[in-house]
Amino acid sequence: MNILRSNIASMAGYVPGFQPPDGEVFLKLNSNENPYPPAPGVVAAILAELGSDGASLRKYPCASSGRLRQIAGDLYGFDPSWVIMANGSDEVLNNLIRACAAEGEEIAYVHPSYSYYSTLAEIQGVKVRTFGLTDDYRIADFPERYEGRIFFLTTPNAPLGFAFPIAYIEELAQRCAGILVADEAYVDFADENALDLVRNYENVVVTRTLSKSYSLAGMRLGLAIARPEIIAALDKIRDHYNLDRLAQAACCAALSDQDYFRDCIRKVRETREAFSGRLRQLGYDVIPSHGNYVFAVPPDRNGRSVYEGLFQRKILVRHFSDPLLSPGLRITIGTREEMEITAAALEEIG
Ligand SMILES: Cc1ncc(COP(=O)(O)O)c(C=O)c1O
Structure with missing residues (x-):
């Protein structure tokens, strides 16, 4: 059959x-989970959302996770229209491929890095190309102009742990005809991040997760920061209630306790x-x-x-x-x- x-x-x-x-x-x-519990306010926020009888769960959550976009926007210095919340950063990686790469088109990523990009592309019938690393941790044979739809750059690199210098990421952004996704799942443990590039380059998207640095892998929370046009496209295709009520409460408490x-x-x-x-x-x-x-x-x-x-x-x-x-x-x-x-x-x- x-x-x-x-x-x-x-x-x-x-x-x-x-x-x-x-x-x-x-x-x-x-699994690169955090050994420390989430911020003390997280459990209190989940319990408050739940109430004594869980009555709030009868109702759908806020579809846009609007409060979280505001908090994350304030934290990172962006208008909320530049932020989308996700059910783990995996969700937004998936939706970036769905939004930008049609069947038969190509995306690329670095090997070794996060091989899940490849699975997500395969699901959409999108072709996958990988680039290796040079001995000094630059991308080997990266073309002067990369014409694929998305280039995923895991930085800091997982599993190797080094981070690409921001000036080098900027150079890659200039050489990508499509989107450059800086997957910054681990960046909170690093010295610098690529957020300024989002402001300066219309093809740069930064993805983040609360799974590692905020100790919330079990709640499935992530986000992306990008130009409002890209965020609006991602909003069209995401599951409309992608973050449940408890996750939204937890996220709000975690981001608020810096x-x-x-x-x-x-x-x-x-x-x-x-x-x-x-x-x-x-x-x-x-x-x-x-x-x-x-x-x-x-x-x-x-x-x-x-x-x-x-x-x-x-x-x-x-x-x-x-x-x-x-x-x-x-x-x-x-x-x-x-x-x-x-x-x-x-x-x-x-
Ligand atoms: C590089 C990288 N990106 C994204 C993710 C996915 O994170 P999340 O738990 O937010 O879906 C991981 C998870 O391990 C990761 O290592």
Whole structure:
């Protein structure tokens, strides 16, 4: 029976990192989640929205997430018409492809980076091109003018952790005929961001998530900042009630508590530097990271065996079978104590 579109029937589908069932005691350093709880006001805001009997849930949420656009706009220095809220940044990445690339047209991204772009493109029948990296972390063989519809740039790069300099991202924006998406999922842990480029270049879109720096992966919250024409197009095609009531309440509380946010970021960055130092003492090759994770290669370049050694000790990190990445591991930065446990385990594994 021929009931599926042929590209859907033949595609593999994205495989997210392993999520152990709730109750399994792993030290979970495989999905770049934040080790600290969300801002204290988040739980209170969710409970207030719920009320004692959950009556508010009878009613649909605000379709535009208008209050959140205002708060995010104020935070980043943009009019709300430049902001769209999303059910995780994955939703807005998907809708960017749907809005800008027709079947048979092309999008591109960097390999290695976030391979989900490829899955999203395949669903739409959009062609995918990948560009590799040079030894000094620039895009290899990027054309003088890239004619594809979208170029996705994960910066800081995941899983490697380096960040592209803003001047270089600007140069790429000038060389893209279509949209340049700066996927800044991890940028809150970095030193600089590409928001100014959105102001200065009409083809630049920045995407952000609350999953990492705001400790809200479980609520599914993301956003994009772009020219109002692009935001209006994304608004036409998104699910009209894309953020539920509890997510909107949580988002509002999280974005409003910038003191708590900054404190969390500071702790993660400090721990990242301390842990990177420990890894180097153990002979690991560690790429200086701008995210909440490090990519590290053990002395024998056998990432798989270190992964297994950690797994036996109930520590879960990310190992990729891709030959470019398989010598190393991506390790999420947890609390100071968690990283001491991890460093001790790595020392034992040898
Ligand atoms: C580079 C990158 N972009 C986007 C996402 C998706 O984030 P969200 O949880 O907001 O959908 C992730 C998640 O890990 C990511 O690593």
